[in-house]
Amino acid sequence: MMSFTNPVGSGTLWFHNLATAEGTPVAYDPQARAFLPMPPFCANRVIIGCNWIAPEEGAFCRACAMTALAPDPDIPNAIDYWAETEAAKRWVIDNLGRWHWFRPEDPGTRPTFHMLADGNTLAAMGHGDGVVTMSVSEADPVVRISAGKPWMNRIER
Ligand SMILES: [Zn+2]
Structure with missing residues (x-):
């Protein structure tokens, strides 16, 4: 697991951190691939714990902006599972960024989730x-x- 420099103190940060060990809120900048201490936070920070920066206050980060449909919050555990799924998506998008995918310099169309x-x-x-x-x-x-997904049976070999 990759660790990052703490921009406001000692110690290290990990990819999914929302704050330093001392409790200072931080956010991840996928362009710089580093944490910042006082960025505009993603609008999904409070809802699903997104720790990425946004282009401006109240906006979504690069990853959350790709999500067009969120789960029905009335379905049990939907928000917790959405948070976990978005965290995994951020990890994938950040790693694809190593090859400049979905970064500002990428002229390609972004996927919609x-x-x-x-x-x-x-x-x-x-x-x-x-x-x-x-x-x-x-x-x-x-x-x-579990075998609860009907299409899982179709891909068994
Ligand atoms: Zn976000």
Whole structure:
């Protein structure tokens, strides 16, 4: 796991940190690949614990701006699972940034994410026409390893 320099004190920070050990709020700048002490925070910071910077106060960060649909908050655990799924997405997007994908210098179209939760119907995962649909319910390890997803049976070998 990659560690980062603490911009306001001693010690190190880890990719998902929201604050230093002393409690100072910090945010990750995916362009600089470093933490900043007083950036405009992502609008999803309070809701799902996003720790990335935003272009301005009240705006979404680069990763959250790609999410067009969030899960229904009335579905049990949907927000917690969404937070975990978005954290994993930030890790992927940051690593793709090593090859300049989805950074300002990348002229390509950004994918759009639909983050859905399993409610009365299962959220089918897949991608097409630049839209990636994810079931945030799969953040639950029990759901992930169970055979509760009908399409899982189709990919068994
Ligand atoms: Zn964000």
